[in-house]
Amino acid sequence: MNKSAVAGVVAQGRRALHRRADPARIMEGRERRFAAALLAPAFLALMATTTFPLLFLIWTSFYRMNLSMPFMDGFAGLDNYRELLADPRFWQSLGVSLVYTASTVVLQVVIGLALAVLVHGMRRGQGLFRMVAILPVVLSPAVVGMVWRSFMLAPDFGVVDYLAVTAGLGSHNWLGDPTLALVSVIVIHTWQWTPFAFMVLLASLAALPDDIYEAARIDRASAWQSFRRITLPLLRPAIVMVIIMRTMVALTAFAAIFTVTGGGPGTATEILNLYAYRKSFTELSIGYGSALAVALLVFTLVVSGVLFALRRAK
Amino acid sequence: MTAKRLRLGILIGVSGLFLLAWIFPILWSLLNAFKTEQDVLAYPPKLVFSPTLDAFRDVLFGATSILPNLASSFIISIGTTIVTMALAIPAAYALARLRIPGKRWAGFYVLATQMLPPVGIIIPYFLILRNIGWIDTYQGIILIYLSFSLPFAIWLLVSYFEDIPFEMEEAAFLDGASRLKTLRRIILPQVQGGVAVTVVFVFLNAWNEFLFAVVLSGNTVRPVTIAMFNFVSVEQTLWAKLAAVSALAMLPVIVLGVVAQKHIVKGLTVGAVKGGGRR
Numbered sequence: 001m002n003k004s005a006v007a008g009v010v011a012q013g014r015r016a017l018h019r020r021a022d023p024a025r026i027m028e029g030r031e032r033r034f035a036a037a038l039l040a041p042a043f044l045a046l047m048a049t050t051t052f053p054l055l056f057l058i059w060t061s062f063y064r065m066n067l068s069m070p071f072m073d074g075f076a077g078l079d080n081y082r083e084l085l086a087d088p089r090f091w092q093s094l095g096v097s098l099v100y101t102a103s104t105v106v107l108q109v110v111i112g113l114a115l116a117v118l119v120h121g122m123r124r125g126q127g128l129f130r131m132v133a134i135l136p137v138v139l140s141p142a143v144v145g146m147v148w149r150s151f152m153l154a155p156d157f158g159v160v161d162y163l164a165v166t167a168g169l170g171s172h173n174w175l176g177d178p179t180l181a182l183v184s185v186i187v188i189h190t191w192q193w194t195p196f197a198f199m200v201l202l203a204s205l206a207a208l209p210d211d212i213y214e215a216a217r218i219d220r221a222s223a224w225q226s227f228r229r230i231t232l233p234l235l236r237p238a239i240v241m242v243i244i245m246r247t248m249v250a251l252t253a254f255a256a257i258f259t260v261t262g263g264g265p266g267t268a269t270e271i272l273n274l275y276a277y278r279k280s281f282t283e284l285s286i287g288y289g290s291a292l293a294v295a296l297l298v299f300t301l302v303v304s305g306v307l308f309a310l311r312r313a314k
Numbered sequence: 315m316t317a318k319r320l321r322l323g324i325l326i327g328v329s330g331l332f333l334l335a336w337i338f339p340i341l342w343s344l345l346n347a348f349k350t351e352q353d354v355l356a357y358p359p360k361l362v363f364s365p366t367l368d369a370f371r372d373v374l375f376g377a378t379s380i381l382p383n384l385a386s387s388f389i390i391s392i393g394t395t396i397v398t399m400a401l402a403i404p405a406a407y408a409l410a411r412l413r414i415p416g417k418r419w420a421g422f423y424v425l426a427t428q429m430l431p432p433v434g435i436i437i438p439y440f441l442i443l444r445n446i447g448w449i450d451t452y453q454g455i456i457l458i459y460l461s462f463s464l465p466f467a468i469w470l471l472v473s474y475f476e477d478i479p480f481e482m483e484e485a486a487f488l489d490g491a492s493r494l495k496t497l498r499r500i501i502l503p504q505v506q507g508g509v510a511v512t513v514v515f516v517f518l519n520a521w522n523e524f525l526f527a528v529v530l531s532g533n534t535v536r537p538v539t540i541a542m543f544n545f546v547s548v549e550q551t552l553w554a555k556l557a558a559v560s561a562l563a564m565l566p567v568i569v570l571g572v573v574a575q576k577h578i579v580k581g582l583t584v585g586a587v588k589g590g591g592r593r
Contacts, residue, residue: 028413034493035412039420042405042464049435049461050427056438111332118329129329132336134578138571139340140522142539143563146546147343150556157355159342195336200582252431255524255539276433281529286437293434300431 054297061294065287073287080291090292092267093275094299100186100271101250101303107190108246109239112197117227119198120205130202133195141192145259148188149175153260175261178268185257185269189250197242204238205231240311247307251300272296340564346557354553369558373545380559383541387521387563389452390537394459394520395513401460402467403509407497409468410475411483421472427465432525435461440529450532458526463516470515470581474508475501511581514574521567538563 064076084090119129136144152160153174165171175181208231216226232239254273257263263270263278270278276296280289346354348365356363373380408414409421439458440449448454478501486496502509524539531540542563545556571578 031412031493032414035408035414038404038408038412039414042401042468043420043423045401045460046424046427046464049458049464050430053435053438053442053461054430056442057434060438060441115329115332118325121325122329129333130579131572131575132333134571134575135340135568136336138518138522138567138578139564140524140539140567142522142524143542143560144339146542146556147339147560150546150551150553151343151346151354152339157357157359159338159359162357162359191335191339196582199579203579203582248429252433254432255522258524258528273431273433276437277525280433280437281440286441290437293431293437296431297434300429304429 057290057293060287061290063287063290065285065290067284067286076287080288083288084291084295089267089270089275090272090295093270093272094295096182096267096269097251097271097273097299099182100189100253100269101247103186104189104193104250104253105243105246107186108194108197109243111190112194112242113201113235113239115194115198116201116205117231120202126202130199133199135195136192137195137199139192141253141255142259144192145188145256148184148191148256149260153184176265178265181261181265181269185260188256188260189253192256193246193249197246200242201235201238204235208234237311240307244304244307244311247303248300251296251303272299340568343557344561344564346554347561349554349557351552351554354557369554370562373555373558373562378544380538380541380544380562383536383538384562386535387537387539388566390455390459390527390535391517391520393452393456394463395516397456398460398463398467398516399509399513402464402471402512403502406468406471406475407501410472411478411501424465424468428462428469430461432462436526436529439526443530449530450534452535455526455530455535458530459520459523462523463519466519467512467516470512471505471508474505474511478504507577507580510574511577514570514577515581518567518570 061080062076062078063073064079065073115129119126122129150158152158155161155171155173155176158174160174161171172180174184212230212234213226216230221229252273253271254277257269257271257274258277261269263274267275272292273296276289276292279285279292283289345361347369348367349360349363350366350368353360353363375381409417409424414420435458443449443454443458448457482500482504483496486500491499521537522539527537527540531537538559542556542559545552545559
């Protein structure tokens with residue numbers, strides 16, 4: 001008898017046992033009540049903290065609501081959305097969000113994957129890399145932003161500026177120049193979160209079967225060939241998952257940009273998230289801020305729809 | 315042979331460079347916390363200096379002590395962790411182990427709530443909390459932290475509960491144990507590791523949260539991530555003190571990260587590899 005036949009018989013026996021002895025079948029009603037009791041508190045809390053605010057947000061997005069001028073409040077219909085579509089600052093922040101998200105995610109995955117392959121091939125020192133990689137990931141983005149802004153990128157005494165001067169690139173106003181400021185916040189995000197991609201991909205690499213690589217070696221495949229033909233296809237689910245997770249985080253990034261540039265200079269680093277915050281809590285225009293947040297939600301849904309389609313494809 | 319040596323050398327050099335790039339900003343800001351204000355501003359940057367604890371003494375016991383803010387951060391993080399786990403463990407167990415109608419729908423709901431942008435939650439929440447007078451209160455901030463910690467905790471725990479063989483539970487039933495007793499005696503000891511991973515993640519996320527805290531904090535509730543802005547102003551930034559505050563804000567999470575390193579890597583991988591393969 002071959003292996004699969006044995007497995008089949010075993011499974012059959014197990015199913016028979018299941019039918020006879022399954023106590024859950026006898027107590028189905030009790031089980032449902034038990035399940036409801038376990039689920040109810042968590043789902044009530046979830047609804048109260050996510051679903052209800054969402055509905056309330058959509059409702060306020062149809063209102064004229066300004067905390068500094070409460071006497072002007074009233075139903076506004078689609079006014080906020082009409083204003084939004086004609087608002088150049090909205091389109092600009094959407095563009096910054098796109099650039100910020102796309103570039104940070106691509107950089108994280110490319111660098112993280114390259115480094116994971118590199119470290120995976122090491123016989124010694126893997127532990128050191130894992131230990132160091134955990135550090136940026138556990139830090140608060142606000143503190144990370146503060147550290148970079150104060151001690152790395154400050155124009156007079158920052159280390160980055162010193163290195164640039166030493167390398168003959170000259171001193172720059174890293175956070176005062178619109179382009180450099182955007183590059184800076186992208187680098188900071190990439191610095192903090194590439195270790196995440198690195199750790200996940202390294203763990204996925206370690207889980208790949210060795211014998212395929214053995215076979216590739218016997219067939220005299222080059223290192224690049226075995227990376228292209230074996231590693232990449234096998235790692236695809238993990239890579240796509242990392243892309244999805246990192247995109248979701250990049251879209252809601254807030255603290256690091258808030259501490260480093262505050263969205264400035266001007267609106268050069270103002271992602272949509274930050275614009276909605278500034279509108280609502282700095283300019284106190286809650287109604288319009290709500291419409292911006294709804295736009296961000298729609299944008300998030302579209303992006304995640306695309307990403308999940310990417311995951312299902314093949 | 316020399317070509318191979320050269321390649322190895324380049325690989326070591328490149329990986330060493332990345333190692334340095336990750337560790338340097340953290341080490342550098344820690345170093346600055348032991349400098350005097352003049353030494354922080356020295357140009358070129360000083361690697362060798364005579365260390366002092368002045369900055370730490372000032373931020374801990376000076377006029378603007380951040381001890382209350384550290385306490386605030388701990389109250390928020392521990393409170394969020396306790397409430398989250400109390401709600402998430404039973405729910406994750408039910409979703410993973412019990413046969414209930416609408417289970418797929420419930421799982422999808424948990425996943426979908428994670429996609430809500432935080433700024434979209436804080437706007438209505440601010441209005442609600444303002445009406446009931448809960449701004450600048452611990453209950454207000456812990457409640458809203460559930461919006462991100464709870465879906466994450468449920469989602470992570472479900473994958474651990476699913477790993478336990480059904481046979482163990484059945485054996486307990488056949489011995490006449492009740493559902494609740496089985497959960498306590500058989501299931502929970504099995505998922506201890508998963509619970510530990512989840513606790514670490516929930517604590518870290520609560521400690522590091524910023525957007526909700528910046529809107530809802532005040533004089534009573536003021537976590538250290540918000541309080542560090544006290545040392546930054548347009549006229550004068552107190553650099554060494556800022557470095558000391560940053561160091562104190564980083565210390566608990568770095569300790570947690572190093573101690574729970576294996577758990578964290580495992581948690582990340584469960585999310586990316588396993589959860590990804592299943593749903």
